[in-house]
Amino acid sequence: AQTxxxxxxxxxxxxxxxxxxxxxxxxxxxxxxxxxxKQPPSRQxxxxxxxxxxxxxxxxxxxxxVNFQKAAKSFSLKISDSQLGDAAMYFCAYRRFGAQKLVxxxxxxxxxNP
Amino acid sequence: xxxxxxxxxxxxxxxxxxxxxxxxxxxxxxxxxxxxQDPGLGLRLIYFSYDVKMKEKGDIPEGxxxxxxxxxxxxxxxxxxxxxxTSMYLCASSPGQGLLMGTDTQYFGPGTRxxxx
Numbered sequence: 542a543q544t545x546x547x548x549x550x551x552x553x554x555x556x557x558x559x560x561x562x563x564x565x566x567x568x569x570x571x572x573x574x575x576x577x578x579k580q581p582p583s584r585q586x587x588x589x590x591x592x593x594x595x596x597x598x599x600x601x602x603x604x605x606x607v608n609f610q611k612a613a614k615s616f617s618l619k620i621s622d623s624q625l626g627d628a629a630m631y632f633c634a635y636r637r638f639g640a641q642k643l644v645x646x647x648x649x650x651x652x653x654n655p
Numbered sequence: 656x657x658x659x660x661x662x663x664x665x666x667x668x669x670x671x672x673x674x675x676x677x678x679x680x681x682x683x684x685x686x687x688x689x690x691x692q693d694p695g696l697g698l699r700l701i702y703f704s705y706d707v708k709m710k711e712k713g714d715i716p717e718g719x720x721x722x723x724x725x726x727x728x729x730x731x732x733x734x735x736x737x738x739x740x741t742s743m744y745l746c747a748s749s750p751g752q753g754l755l756m757g758t759d760t761q762y763f764g765p766g767t768r769x770x771x772x
Contacts, residue, residue, distance in 0.1 A: 584765070585763050585766075586745065587763070588760050588761075632697060641686055641759075642700055642703070645690075646697050647696060648697050
């Protein structure tokens with residue numbers, strides 16, 4: 542069974558600085574997708590960024606980028622120029638190619654210090 | 656914008672009660688999901704549905720059932736609520752058509768925080 546591990550329950554960063562959230566996963570599949578979701582306090586979870594395993598190029602979305610290391614089964618999220626609105630729970634998730642099911646990590650609570 | 660709504664944000668029930676959690680999506684999505692979210696465990700899939708009246712068990716279906724009589728509505732049922740079902744319940748939906756291309760994104764509702772006393 543696939544598993545996703547986020548080893549950092551909590552992280553904090555100063556406003557305007559850069560922070561990296563870690564995620565590792567375990568799978569025997571070669572085709573899959575990886576996601577980072579953001580859950581702000583008392584607000585709905587939203588997709589931040591997505592990575593296809595067959596793509597070598599790391600995905601980026603404005604201030605959010607990933608470092609995808611397929612051989613190491615690592616998928617970290619880098620947030621540049623952190624803003625107060627980035628404060629949230631961040632979840633890493635995995636989906637096997639052709640499957641509906643998302644497998645989530647435990648989550649990392651990110652605090653932004655003004 | 657996709658909108659996924661859940662019937663209650665907060666719910667308090669007694670042990671042994673039958674509990675219904677309702678979820679509605681307005682984008683004609685094929686797939687709907689129920690997760691529970693617990694600290695330190697992330698989100699775990701309870702059930703999902705890929706079509707009306709179709710359902711599949713997720714990772715933790717014990718103590719739960721679901722119903723999908725209409726495409727836009729997916730209900731989670733706790734037949735006899737127990738204290739260990741105190742949790743945050745999240746509903747999600749996805750279009751379904753982009754599955755093989757990986758573009759199938761799940762959209763989440765605001766969650767229902769259920770307390771069973």
